[in-house]
Amino acid sequence: MTTDDTDTPVDPSKLEENLAQIEALSQRLVSALSHQRQVAPSLQGPSPELYAKAASAYWQEMMSNPSKIFEQQVSYWGKTLKHYIDSQQQLAHGKLQPPADESGTDPRFSSPLWQSNPYFNYIKQQYLFSSQAIGNAVQGLEGMEPDDKKRLEYFSKQIVDLMAPTNFLATNPEALERAVETDGQSLVDGLENLVKDLEDHQGDFVVNLADKKAFQVGGNIGTTEGEVVYRNRMFELIQYAPATDEQYKTPLIIFPPWINKFYILDLKPQNSLIKWITEQGYTLFVVSWVNPDAGYADVGMEDYIEEGYLTALEQVKEITGEKKVNVIGYCIAGTTLALTLSLLKQRGDKSVKSATFFTTLTDFSDRGEVGVFLTDDFVDGIEAEVTEKGYLDSFYMSRTFSFLRSNDLIYRPAIRSYMMGESPPAFDLLFWNGDSTNLPARMSVEYLRHLCQNDELARGEIELCGTRLALADVEVPVCAIACETDHIAAWKSSYRGVQQMGSADKTFILSESGHIAGIVNPPSKKKYGHYTNEDMQAAPEAWQEAATFNEGSWWPRWEEWLRPRSGKKVPARQPGDSTHPSLAKAPGTYVVEIK
Structure with missing residues (x-):
């Protein structure tokens, strides 16, 4: 993650020990997930009817106004292809740095590595190009009722946010850097946190946002006489x-x-x-x-x-x-x-x-x-x-x-x-x-x-x-x-x-x-x-x-x-x-x- 030659080298024995702990925690993970409640499909997301309406509106627009669809696609293709070529040219000239980045600020990508590292910057910019293209396509849909359109925009954004590279270990530079720095201890601690959250909530995926042991109602909060x-x-x-x-x-x-x-x-x-x-x-x-x-x-x-x-x-x-x-x-x-x-x-x-x-x-x-x-x-x-x-x-x-x-x-x-x-x-x-x-x-x-x-x-x-x-x-x-x-x-x-x-x-x-x-x-x-x-x-x-x-x-x-x-x-x-x-x-x- 870094080019600093003075970094502490990885300790193989420590890494091996942590990997063994991960295996043990994985068994607890499987056990916790076995208690997960069965949530009805109707409470997991919108009905298929919403997406059917969206598909119908999209195809209707494709037939009646194909130039609009092609314009959106060409714009997206142009951005992604230009960014790919710019990145390749940087490498061809021996520059281990990303091309110009005009994506603006996004709290999810606050780590400097998203800007300085060519690999992670490339992933970030391509994700943002794709996000913008999906958002534009949904916003541009015609022929849907306003309430349906609003719901489609919301749930489309939920999917786009879910797929952000920050949400996956292999494409999150901060998490990878922490794992290397700690000889994998951060991943062990993270898996321990995940297992504990699942156990606390009977197998449901609910992130504990606060330290539950830090507060007691009537003890240090809710104390007005x-x-x-x-x-x-x-x-x-x-x-x-x-x-x-x-x-x-x-x-x-x-x-x-x-x-x-x-x-x-x-x-x-x-x-x-x-x-x-x-x-x-x-x-x-x-x-x-x-x-x-x-x-x-x-x-x-x-x-x-x-x-x-x-x-x-x-x-x-x-x-x-x-x-x-x-x-x-x-x-x-x-x-x-x-x-x-x-x-x-x-x-x-x-x-x-x-x-x-x-x-x-x-x-x-x-x-x-x-x-x-x-x-x-x-x-x-x-x-x-x-x-x-x-x-x-x-x-x-x-x-x-x-x-x-x-x-x-x-x-x-x-x-x-x-x-x-x-x-x-x-x-x-x-x-x-x-x-x-x-x-x-x-x-x-x-x-x-x-x-x-x-x-x-x-x-x-x-x-x-x-x-x-x-x-x-x-x-x-x-x-x-x-x-x-x-x-x-x-x-x-x-x-x-x-x-x-x-x-x-x-x-x-x-x-x-x-x-x-x-x-x-x-x-x-x-x-x-x-x-x-x-x-x-x-x-x-x-x-x-x-x-x-x-x-x-x-x-x-x-x-x-x-x-x-x-x-x-x-x-x-x-x-x-x-x-x-x-x-x-x-x-x-x-x-x-x-x-």
């Missing part, structure tokens, strides 16, 4: 200890998504939104959802509303003696919060004073990148899976979200762990990312069919709890925070949903970054900024174009919005009361249950 003051089959209610002598009169409840665990909002003290809210003087309650198993098969959206949201509201009112509360809903919990607010309006219940939505979709007319997984071929597969098992295993949701950022969450970590032999980092956010939850069977299907696919909430057609619910019924003051590069809840769709709410008091904040980093963005980091614009009548693009960009976190701006809606100051409240004794210390028991 509080008490579980109520518990039912759906959730534990945590009331956090006051951090100030006085607190605002109106309590605040956070409803986190039950797709993940709530402690994303309470990682380390320095980036904990929960801790920061208590320090601003609020009486804070957080719902910690149960991690369901097959016993929750019949639990649906109505149960989350009645036994979750409405019960939590009543318990908080009882504990604090207040008639009104402020609420926050994050992601799917924000979607369900909108349903709950509509139901409360229909019932004449004025328990909620204001509502905040974090990265929430209520208008699913444009489902963003995640929409490629929300068509019938996948949803039919999910419905069949949950009908058989009684719940949707966390494996499927985790894998789906990982593929939205496959280079960052699958291939790059796999390269570091399996080829380079590196241990997973002690990174709290990635630890949380791997600590996923299951979803009840009925709820999964209802959410996917009625909300994601049929967009029934935005259309005012969804019926839950015996009532037809609609966004127009959300009339309380609303503040919504969306994230600019969110792969899960596209900000423009979030904005359109807020536009349709019936509230006369709406605030929309667009944070930089994505679904998690844009929300978990403490002021002390001075990292991501945010956009504001009081005009909610404009289209999303026009709203952003006319918006003011503000440096730093949105947290203080949101707190300024919440403060006048939180009443006067009262003496700080301690968790619970005589009828709500402490059932456990925060973060509670549900968040650490393994199912």
Whole structure:
């Protein structure tokens, strides 16, 4: 890999020893793979119908506009042939260096060897030429429905990314160089990491993104002081200890998504939104959802509303003696919060004073990148899976979200762990990312069919709890925070949903970054900024174009919005009361249950 003659020579005995270890590890590998779950083809990729449509469109274009196809092919052939000739000429003139490289920057090819080594540079450039040709061919296809075209582009890119030379040992110079430097020890360590990951996940290929031994929920993450003051089959209610002598009169409840665990909002003290809210003087309650198993098969959206949201509201009112509360809903919990607010309006219940939505979709007319997984071929597969098992295993949701950022969450970590032999980092956010939850069977299907696919909430057609619910019924003051590069809840769709709410008091904040980093963005980091614009009548693009960009976190701006809606100051409240004794210390028991 290098021309440095002073490099330490390979130790044959050490190399032989490592090769023997690889053989032993290979037996463990085979054993681990024998336990791999059988995943239905419908959950492995899009149905063959998508590729049939693509082939039909391609051949139709070939017949009707052959010059376009030939032009694309000739362009690709010309680039690859010219690059081959340039490379040969360099060698013919005795130059062990690659020809001019105008491929630009790509994080996958950050090693200097991709630039300086003729062999690896040739592989890289040819791969990028091919990637561009495939991308151009797919983008240029006509005669396909927009949704089908979008899915074809996405899954084609997944295949192209999978085939990157960085993902294979023989064509990854960094991995080969490390193997030589360590006499093969890096490959032994990498195989050990691979086998361990397979054993940890019952034979499923899931890369451990973080060192699991580095964190303990309630030990060094999720440590903000509080008490579980109520518990039912759906959730534990945590009331956090006051951090100030006085607190605002109106309590605040956070409803986190039950797709993940709530402690994303309470990682380390320095980036904990929960801790920061208590320090601003609020009486804070957080719902910690149960991690369901097959016993929750019949639990649906109505149960989350009645036994979750409405019960939590009543318990908080009882504990604090207040008639009104402020609420926050994050992601799917924000979607369900909108349903709950509509139901409360229909019932004449004025328990909620204001509502905040974090990265929430209520208008699913444009489902963003995640929409490629929300068509019938996948949803039919999910419905069949949950009908058989009684719940949707966390494996499927985790894998789906990982593929939205496959280079960052699958291939790059796999390269570091399996080829380079590196241990997973002690990174709290990635630890949380791997600590996923299951979803009840009925709820999964209802959410996917009625909300994601049929967009029934935005259309005012969804019926839950015996009532037809609609966004127009959300009339309380609303503040919504969306994230600019969110792969899960596209900000423009979030904005359109807020536009349709019936509230006369709406605030929309667009944070930089994505679904998690844009929300978990403490002021002390001075990292991501945010956009504001009081005009909610404009289209999303026009709203952003006319918006003011503000440096730093949105947290203080949101707190300024919440403060006048939180009443006067009262003496700080301690968790619970005589009828709500402490059932456990925060973060509670549900968040650490393994199912």
